[in-house]
Amino acid sequence: MRRREGDPIICTVDVVLLTLRDDSLCVLLLKRDREPFAGALALPGGYVRPDEDQDAAAAxxxxxxxxxxxxxxxxxxxxxxxxxxxxPRGWSVSVVYFALVPSSMLQADPPGVELLPVARLPRLPFDHGEIVREAVARLRAKSQYSSLPVYLCPERFTLPQLQAVYEAVLGEPINKVSFRRKMDELGMLEPIPGELEVGRAHRPAQLYRLRPEYRHALSMVDRGINARG
Amino acid sequence: MRRREGDPIICTVDVVLLTLRDDSLCVLLLKRDREPFAGALALPGGYVRPDEDQDAAAAxxxxxxxxxxxxxxxxxxxxxxxxxxxxPRGWSVSVVYFALVPSSMLQADPPGVELLPVARLPRLPFDHGEIVREAVARLRAKSQYSSLPVYLCPERFTLPQLQAVYEAVLGEPINKVSFRRKMDELGMLEPIPGELEVGRAHRPAQLYRLRPEYRHALSMVDRGINARG
Incomplete structure (x- = not known):
């Protein structure tokens, strides 16, 4: 019987960081500074370091x-x-995570970083194209039923701004009345007392924020945000 | 700068195989024949073999x-x-899969195999207790919206039998009328022409099977199988 327990397996993590820019869902890519695929844009990734990482998420x-x-x-x-x-370096396992950040965190892009719309990606090295597609599909599926897109919002936002974020994520318009009903059902938002968004052409709009208990946990609804009927 | 790219990481796979026995959701455990935890019941698992496995799923x-x-x-x-x-052997990564099989596949348990109800598990070695809990949660969440529990059924089944499977998975009774409407909506079943279940106390019931296109893909509904309202 063959025993190959000692064969080396490359163990890495990769991160699909998604954000909105100009109402488009974008992914963060980095120019690779070493082989393989030096110079190509790819997902940020690296080796797991057993001496310092508590688990793959920490890595x-x-x-x-x-x-x-x-x-x-x-x-x-x-x-x-x-x-x-x-x-190309060998048999590999990559544990992939997806991250969501408000675009305000990326106003000055770090050096070597590019944000590209997920709908118009170039061919990516490794299997990173397939990985990005799976991440976008997961984000869309979960966003139908949860507060997940709020992580793409700044700390304070109006309901029309939140609706625009949901629409950018889901890639389709949402009826305003049913959107507001779903947000009530999710119960994740609280109005910020006395805070209105002013200085726009419209009448001032109430500013909202995520309730503290939902900052690290999702709120879910039974039926899709954009369910028909 | 430290470079630890060569540190060995243990790379394994584990399988949570779920099935129904006596209307209870059960997980397959194996008595471990070697250290660590020799003699304990644990999930079937093993090392990835880069020379023969095409990916972690194949492993x-x-x-x-x-x-x-x-x-x-x-x-x-x-x-x-x-x-x-x-x-206890060191820094490890285990890619975990869950499997669903009809109980008929397990009528003669292979040697060393035990099927235990997930609701009454002993303390398991490694993090296998947490892994089983996550697998059951995933099965329940997906079963609300999909044809997934059909993989726990034999090839031919009546609607009352299928409903009992959904109820065992979801852990709660389901209204018969709304269950049948959901099954229509899923569109995954076909009656087997001329085949009725006979020999029971009731009148003969129509036998169904999964349509060929759903044997390897799930059918999904927009709203939960057991949604209220």
Missing amino acids: ASRVLREKTGLVSPYLEQLATFSGPARD | ASRVLREKTGLVSPYLEQLATFSGPARD
Whole structure:
């Protein structure tokens, strides 16, 4: 019987960081500074370091911080991608996380960072194209039923701004009345007393924020935000 | 700068195989024949073998087949569990899959195999208790919206039998009328022409099977199987 328990497997993490820019869902890519694929744009990623990482999620946070300076308020395990062909260095396992950040966190892009719309990506190295598609699909599926897109919003926002974020994520318009009913049902928002958004052409709009209990946990509804009928 | 890219990480797969026995959702456990935790009941698992596994899913199928003789018609990646403490041998990554099989596949349990109800599990080694809890939560969440529990059914079944399977998975009774409406909406079943279940106390019931296009893909509904209102 063959025993191959000692064969080396490359163990990495990659991060799909999504944000909105100009009402488009964008992914953060970094120009690779070493082989393989030196010079190509790819997801931020790196080796797991057993001597310092408490788990793969901690490795993903560390890699994101080291390579972009960003700390994401939301980080969820997407899936693990593996096999002999996805990395030219050898048989590899990459535990992939997706992060959501408000665009205000990225107003001065860190050096080497590019934000590209997920709808118009170039061909990416490794299996990063497939990984981004899976991350976007997960974000869309969960956003139908939850408060997830709020992580793409600034700390304070109006309901029309929040609706625009949901529409950018879901890629389709949402009826205003049913959107407001769903937000009530989710119960995750609280008006900020006395705070109105002013200085726009419209009448002042109430500013909202996430209730403290939902800053690190999702609120879910039974039926889709944009369900028909 | 420290470079620890060569540190060994233990890379394994584990399988949470779920099935129904006596209307209870059960998980397959195996008595471990080696250290660590020799003699304890644990999930079937093993090392990824880069020389023969095409990816982690293939490794999970191989491990399940080698250790139990079973080939699951359904295998889905659950999540990856990692860290320095979950395995006494060292920093480890386990890519975990969950499998669903009809109880008829397990009528003669393979040697060393035990099926235990997930509601009454003993303390399990490694982080296998947490892994089983996550698998059951995933199965329940997806079953609210999909045809997933059909993988727990035999090839031919009546609607009352299918409803009992959904009820066992969801852990609560389902209204018969709304259940049948949901099954229509899922559109995944076809009556088997001329085949009725006979020999019971009731009048003969129509036998159904999964439509061919849903044997390897889920059918989904917009609203939960057991949604209120």
